[in-house]
Amino acid sequence: MAAIIMIDLKNVTKEFSDTLALNHINLHFDNKGVFTIIGPSGAGKTTLLKILALLLKPTKGKIFVNNVNVDNNMRHSLRRKFTMVFQNALFFNSNVHDNISYGLKIRNLPSDEVEKRIRDVLKRFGLIELEKKLMSELSVGQMQRVSLARAFVLEPDILFLDEPTANLDPENNSIMEKEILSFSKTKPVVMSTHNIMQIYRIADRVAFLSDGSLIDIGEKGILEDPQDECIKRFVAGETGYLNNNC
Ligand SMILES: Nc1ncnc2c1ncn2[C@@H]1O[C@H](COP(=O)(O)OP(=O)(O)OP(=O)(O)O)[C@@H](O)[C@H]1O
Ligand SMILES: [Mg+2]
Numbered sequence: 001m002a003a004i005i006m007i008d009l010k011n012v013t014k015e016f017s018d019t020l021a022l023n024h025i026n027l028h029f030d031n032k033g034v035f036t037i038i039g040p041s042g043a044g045k046t047t048l049l050k051i052l053a054l055l056l057k058p059t060k061g062k063i064f065v066n067n068v069n070v071d072n073n074m075r076h077s078l079r080r081k082f083t084m085v086f087q088n089a090l091f092f093n094s095n096v097h098d099n100i101s102y103g104l105k106i107r108n109l110p111s112d113e114v115e116k117r118i119r120d121v122l123k124r125f126g127l128i129e130l131e132k133k134l135m136s137e138l139s140v141g142q143m144q145r146v147s148l149a150r151a152f153v154l155e156p157d158i159l160f161l162d163e164p165t166a167n168l169d170p171e172n173n174s175i176m177e178k179e180i181l182s183f184s185k186t187k188p189v190v191m192s193t194h195n196i197m198q199i200y201r202i203a204d205r206v207a208f209l210s211d212g213s214l215i216d217i218g219e220k221g222i223l224e225d226p227q228d229e230c231i232k233r234f235v236a237g238e239t240g241y242l243n244n245n246c
Contacts, residue, residue: 004081004157004188005066006030007052012061014047014212021047023212024061034184034202036220037192039209040234045192046087046162048209052190053084053160080107083156087163089147091135096127099135100150107154117153125149126175141172148176152183159183161191165198177202196223196235208234 007029014022021044029035037045050056051063054075063070065078091099100121104114122128125145135143148164161180165173180189181202193199199206199220207217210230216222226232 004078006064007158008064008067009051009058010062010064012051012058012063014044014051014056015059020212022051022058025214027207027214027217029188029190029205032184032186032188033204034180035188035190036199036203036206037190037209038194038196038199038206038234039215040230042211043209044212045209049084049160049162049190049192053082054078055084081157082160083151083154083158084160085147085151085162085164087166089143091143091146093135095132095134096138096146097122097131099146100127100153103150103154117155121149121153124152124175124179141168144168145172145175148179152179157187159187159189159191161189163192163194165193165195173198199223 007027009025009027012022012025012027013020025048037048039045047056051058054063054070065074068074070078092102097118100118101114104117109117122131125148127142127145127149130138130142130146135146138146144164144167148161151159151161159180164180165176168176177198180191183189184202184204200223203220205218206220206222208215208222208228208231215228215230216226223231223235226235
């Protein structure tokens with residue numbers, strides 16, 4: 001299948017036992033650029049990213065990739081082209097180099113190609129000096145850089161990032177944003193964030209989720225003069241930020 005250019009969700013609902021995590025979501029995005037998902041904690045951002053990354057199946061509704069309804073076969077073949085970076089990434093109990101190279105090795109790439117790509121991401125993410133360090137010896141910011149480097153090294157067709165810069169200092173944050181922007185010049189990035197300033201810096205479009213529903217979607221201008229009370233409070237960082245009672 002050609003590179004991913006378009007994903008559509010049609011009436012997607014996701015239920016977990018007694019929780020309605022996503023409620024009839026309709027969403028379209030295509031091409032390159034940074035598409036951000038924001039909303040209060042528990043709104044359904046991670047669930048939506050996992051559905052888009054084909055890691056979770058909707059309870060109801062359909063997903064189309066390049067206008068083709070995703071079935072099990074297609075899900076399987078697309079999984080290698082879709083890469084998601086999780087909010088709380090898990091690593092092997094080994095060093096930085098091994099953690100970054102693992103995904104390439106299981107793809108059976110030639111070893112010189114593997115090393116070339118690893119050298120490149122180590123440099124871009126400022127990890128050269130940490131290459132032989134054990135993951136357990138790294139700071140949170142360093143681990144987050146490894147987590148992103150490990151995704152970028154796979155050169156996926158689309159990247160899904162779940163709050164990739166949460167808890168980062170400005171320097172690490174700017175390394176990440178630069179790389180996200182650079183990737184997004186040719187391929188799509190879909191990411192959740194709680195950082196409004198980050199949206200202004202790097203997002204092309206933004207979707208606001210609350211309590212499993214898509215409240216608004218559009219250019220980042222929707223955050224400038226929000227009509228919706230929930231978005232207004234979120235942007236202002238008021239009390240509604242930490243719950244779903246918008
Ligand atoms: N595996 C699961 N089993 C049961 N409930 C779940 C599961 N995953 C998510 N949920 C519920 O679905 C809702 C949405 O969760 P989700 O993790 O998508 O929110 P979020 O917007 O990513 O929140 P945060 O900003 O805190 O990361 C929550 O009520 C959560 O408790
Ligand atoms: Mg989440």
